[in-house]
Amino acid sequence: MIEVRIHGRGGQGAVIASEVLADAVFRAGSYVQSFPAFGVERRGAPVAAFLRFDDQPVRLRCQVYHPDHVMVLDPSLMQVVDVTAGLKDGGWILINSEQPPASFALPSQFRTATVDASAIAIRHRLGPQTAPIVNTAILGAFAYVTGLVKLDMLEVAVRETVPIKPDSNVAAMREAFGAVQCEGKAQP
Numbered sequence: 351m352i353e354v355r356i357h358g359r360g361g362q363g364a365v366i367a368s369e370v371l372a373d374a375v376f377r378a379g380s381y382v383q384s385f386p387a388f389g390v391e392r393r394g395a396p397v398a399a400f401l402r403f404d405d406q407p408v409r410l411r412c413q414v415y416h417p418d419h420v421m422v423l424d425p426s427l428m429q430v431v432d433v434t435a436g437l438k439d440g441g442w443i444l445i446n447s448e449q450p451p452a453s454f455a456l457p458s459q460f461r462t463a464t465v466d467a468s469a470i471a472i473r474h475r476l477g478p479q480t481a482p483i484v485n486t487a488i489l490g491a492f493a494y495v496t497g498l499v500k501l502d503m504l505e506v507a508v509r510e511t512v513p514i515k516p517d518s519n520v521a522a523m524r525e526a527f528g529a530v531q532c533e534g535k536a537q538p
Contacts, residue, residue, distance in 0.1 A: 371507070375503070376403075474522040
């Protein structure tokens, strides 16, 4: 079973990102489970979304405590939340940042990648410039670094799940796929 945890802030699209990713891996033939964790928080408050998928039915019903991979939609969360908590050795930490992966000085047992999803979202007019919606861009980068989901499956899922600006969301996803900065993997 593959488990993914997404850290974001309310309004950035973490919950929709988990739903789109779940849709894409389901279309590829996996059993999936996707759900958020948040209370009555307001826009901008930290939220987490979780995803599990496997070639067998997923029966586990709890938060993802030991993810294989983590996505961070807002790099300021890294000072507030331990995004590496429970992350399996060799797991990817994908961070929405213009900074190179080495600037985060994360433990060496994890692989780190960054993509400037905010700038990509702004270029494609996804949300306001002060609060871009980065979910589809980060998914394109996730597809690149992990290889767990094909870009064409994500495109179908985006078009089915994201009703607003589907062409812009797909374009942002594809641009992010080619804009990842990685430690331990060749540039796309």
